[in-house]
Amino acid sequence: MRFIFTNDDIGGTDNPQHIRWFEEVCAWLEGMGIPGTFFWVPFAGGKPGYEKKDLMKAVERAKTRGHDFQLHGLRHDTCLEFGLPSKNSTILNTKVLNEYESNRKKWEKEHTVERLGEKINTGVKIYKQAFGRKPLVFRSPCFGMCGEAYKALAGAGIKYSSSRGINPLATAYTATKNPEHRRWDPDFRLPAEFEGVLEMGCMEDLVIFGLPENEYADRIDLFKSEMKNYIRELGDRGTGIFGSHYWAMMSAWDRVRPLYEELFSWLRSIGVSGWTTFSKSLK
Ligand SMILES: [Zn+2]
DSSP states (O other): OEEEEEEEEETSOOOHHHHHHHHHHHHHHHHTTOOEEEEEOSSGGGSOGGGOHHHHHHHHHHHHTTOEEEEEOSSOOOTTSSSBOOGGGGGTOHHHHHHHHHTHHHHHHHTSHHHHHHHHHHHHHHHHHHHSSOOSEEEOGGGOBOHHHHHHHHHTTOOEEOOOBSOHHHHHHHHHOOGGGSSOOOSSOSSEEETTEEEOOBOOOTTTTOOOGGGHHHHHHHHHHHHHHHHHHHTTSOOEEEEEEHHHHHHTHHHHHHHHHHHHHHHHHTTOOEEEOHHHHOO
């Protein structure tokens, strides 16, 4: 079995520090012979990504070295852009539910197939101008998704999505440290197809809230048990999706780096034969 290393939010800002972080992640992946799949935000800050010159130069350099880019939301200015995050994601993110409930009429309008289709088509248009081709895979911000969004994806001719984390409860544990949250209780089951769109659910990013030094041993243990459950859930249905964020990695790089490297060599030892990208594996 193979895995895809996905990394979110590139393009979300053109702050030079973020460009340097992105390039550091690329260089690290290249050192291990792993091609990355970066989920690129097309219209952050209301400005098309292709107009962000320094950022696009870094993206171009990464592309020529074999990294892949796919579509991540549109503006990515709210977790509700394409629907509601799943149940256990809201253990930590209670603000998102409150916002939805307080402005329900507005969000119901935002989540119609027509409105979501406009957002997806705008994102696809910007992506095409930047990359010269159509994206193959869509990922929604904060894994906020709904049935209408899958219909809108199908309408836009996008057949693949990676917009659900499998077990957000484990991510909640990394912040709450509540032992009741340290268990496999997936919000989402595989395989799943909605409206003709294949949902390729993702391993949660278990370092999104960083990694304090004294939590290394517990976290690598959590990663391994989550991975075992995820791989069992995938069965022989194909490719595993590893979720990460370049800015979270860099927030604790001197601990996350050895943790990821230990995890990846453990994956090899349990039979993961290598890493691919969405573009290569979905051709
Ligand atoms: Zn994101």
